[in-house]
Amino acid sequence: MKFLPSLGILVFVLGQVQGVQAHLIEEADYQAMKRQALAHKDAAPKTAEPFLRFPESVLVDWDEKYLYVGSDGMPAHPMMVGITAWQQQVPLPQSYYGKNAWSIPLHPVPAAEGVLAQTNFFRGAIAVAANGIPIFNPIKNDGRTDTYLAGELDQYGGHAGRADDYHYHVAPWHLAEKLGPNLPLAYALDGYPIYGLNEPDGSPATGLDSFHGHTNATGEYHYHASKSYPYINGGFHGQVSVQGGGVEPQPNATPVREATSPLPGAKITGFESSPEQNRYRVEFVQGGRKGSVAYQVFGNRQVQFTFTNPDGTTREQTGVQGRQGKAAGDRPPDGAKGNDKGERGPPRENDPNRKPWIENHLSEMDSDRNGKLSQEEMMAEVKKVFEGYDGNDDGKITEKEANERGVHSAMAGFIRQHFAEVDADQDGAISLQELKETAMRMWQKYAEGSDRGSKRPPAPTHQP
Numbered sequence: 001m002k003f004l005p006s007l008g009i010l011v012f013v014l015g016q017v018q019g020v021q022a023h024l025i026e027e028a029d030y031q032a033m034k035r036q037a038l039a040h041k042d043a044a045p046k047t048a049e050p051f052l053r054f055p056e057s058v059l060v061d062w063d064e065k066y067l068y069v070g071s072d073g074m075p076a077h078p079m080m081v082g083i084t085a086w087q088q089q090v091p092l093p094q095s096y097y098g099k100n101a102w103s104i105p106l107h108p109v110p111a112a113e114g115v116l117a118q119t120n121f122f123r124g125a126i127a128v129a130a131n132g133i134p135i136f137n138p139i140k141n142d143g144r145t146d147t148y149l150a151g152e153l154d155q156y157g158g159h160a161g162r163a164d165d166y167h168y169h170v171a172p173w174h175l176a177e178k179l180g181p182n183l184p185l186a187y188a189l190d191g192y193p194i195y196g197l198n199e200p201d202g203s204p205a206t207g208l209d210s211f212h213g214h215t216n217a218t219g220e221y222h223y224h225a226s227k228s229y230p231y232i233n234g235g236f237h238g239q240v241s242v243q244g245g246g247v248e249p250q251p252n253a254t255p256v257r258e259a260t261s262p263l264p265g266a267k268i269t270g271f272e273s274s275p276e277q278n279r280y281r282v283e284f285v286q287g288g289r290k291g292s293v294a295y296q297v298f299g300n301r302q303v304q305f306t307f308t309n310p311d312g313t314t315r316e317q318t319g320v321q322g323r324q325g326k327a328a329g330d331r332p333p334d335g336a337k338g339n340d341k342g343e344r345g346p347p348r349e350n351d352p353n354r355k356p357w358i359e360n361h362l363s364e365m366d367s368d369r370n371g372k373l374s375q376e377e378m379m380a381e382v383k384k385v386f387e388g389y390d391g392n393d394d395g396k397i398t399e400k401e402a403n404e405r406g407v408h409s410a411m412a413g414f415i416r417q418h419f420a421e422v423d424a425d426q427d428g429a430i431s432l433q434e435l436k437e438t439a440m441r442m443w444q445k446y447a448e449g450s451d452r453g454s455k456r457p458p459a460p461t462h463q464p
Helices: 029-040 046-051 173-179 375-389 399-404 412-417 433-451
Strands: 001-005 009-011 057-064 066-070 102-105 110-116 127-130 133-137 158-160 166-168 186-188 193-195 212-215 221-224 235-238 241-243 246-248 265-274 280-288 288-298 302-308 315-322 396-398 427-432
Touching: 001 399, 029 066, 046 057, 046 066, 046 186, 102 127, 212 246, 375 412, 396 399, 396 433, 427 433
Parallel strands: 133 166, 193 221
Antiparallel strands: 001 009, 057 066, 066 102, 110 235, 127 133, 127 186, 158 166, 186 193, 212 221, 241 246, 265 280, 280 288, 288 302, 302 315, 396 427
8 A cells, every 4th residue: 555645645556456656646537547447347358458567657447348548647767858859848747537548449440541640630649658658640730840850759759748748759669678579569549559660479560551550360450660750650540530630539638837939959958756746857958058947746736837047047937737628538438529639729819928829830830930920921821721621622611621631730720729710701611711811810910019029039048
C-alpha cells in the first residue's frame, strides 16, 4: 500500500491492476476506473498485454468492444531534453482516466479505403504507446512540418503540446527494453498493433503497404514503426471515425494557460522532476545563457510557474487547469466533443488576456519570414484553406466538409470552431467571399494595431 500525500489517495496493489503513482489526477475518475478494472473476473484481452507491462503508470479496463487505457500522461523518463525548436510549453499531468481514457477497438475492422496520415489527422493522437502516452501524427498541425526533422522532439521522441500535454510524434523505441520483441510498442486508434522494425519472431518486416503495415501468415494485420517517415503507422488500415481533422473519440487535455510562442535559439538541456511533490523544472540555454521554467502542480489543479530568463530576471504565473467537458472517450462514444486534443482554439475577442488570432498563427502564415503578415499572405492562406475544405469544388464549404476533411492550413481550426460566424448569410455554407471578408476584418484589425504601435511585440525570452 502506498499513500500519495499530495492527493490523499491510498493505492493498493491487487492482482494485475497495480496502483498508478500519479503526479496529478482527477481523483474520482482515477478511482472509478481502478474499481472497474479490479472488478473484472475475466482475463484481460490480448490488446491489453503491452499496457500491462507498465502497471506503475497505466490502468486498463475493457468491455466487449474496447480496451480503455488510463494514464496521467507523464512518462517515467526525462522529458523535453534535446529540443532545439521549443514552443515554450512544458509537460503537465493530465487526467486520461474513466470516461476520458483512451479507447482502442478490440475487434478492428479493415476500412473499405484507408486514409493516409500524410494528408490527414493533424489534430490529436493517432496511436497510444504501451506506457499510456499518446502518439500524434509526425507531421505537426500545420500539415507540413516533420516534427522530428524540425528539432521539436526530445531524446524520446516527444514534447509538450499546446495544452502543455506531453505526447510522442515518433515510435517510442525505448519501450522495447521492457516489452521485448514479441509485444507491440503501441496500438493505433483503429485497433491494430504497431511493432518495431522486425516481426515478433525477429525476422525483418517486408511487403509493407502505404500505411506501413501488412498482414501476417495467420491473416492478422499490424503496422511497423520505422526510423524515418512515417515513423509509426502511416495512416489507418482500419475503420476510424474522423471529425474535425482528427480521430474521434479521444480524450481531452486540460490546459492551464494560452499556447505560447517559439523561443528562437533556445535548446532544452535539462529536466528535473519530483513526482511526490508534483514539482518540475525545465532548463534551457539561449545565446549561451541559462534559463529555466520551474513549476508545481497542487491538488486543486492549480499550477504555479516561476520563469527565470537568460538575463537573470524572473517572473511568476499561476493558473488552474481547465475542467474538461464531456469526455471524448465516453462509453459508449457519443455526444458533443470537447476541445481539440493538444490544440487550443482561436481566442475569444473580448478576452484581454488572449492574443489576437493572427499573432498566435503568424509564424504559420508568414511565408517570407519577415515577422509580419501582409494582406497577400493572408489571402493566400484563405485560398489554401478554402480549396482544401471545398472537397467537391462547388464553391462553398459545408459544415460537414469542415468537420470531415483534414486541411494543411493555419485557418483550418478557425473555420471549424467559428463556422456560424463566418457563414454571414446563415445559409449553412461558407462562400469564398464570406471567408475573405472575415479574414480581411481580422487582418485590418491586426494591421491597424501594427500602425499604431499597439501590436504586441515578439514574445520576450521569459514567457513560458
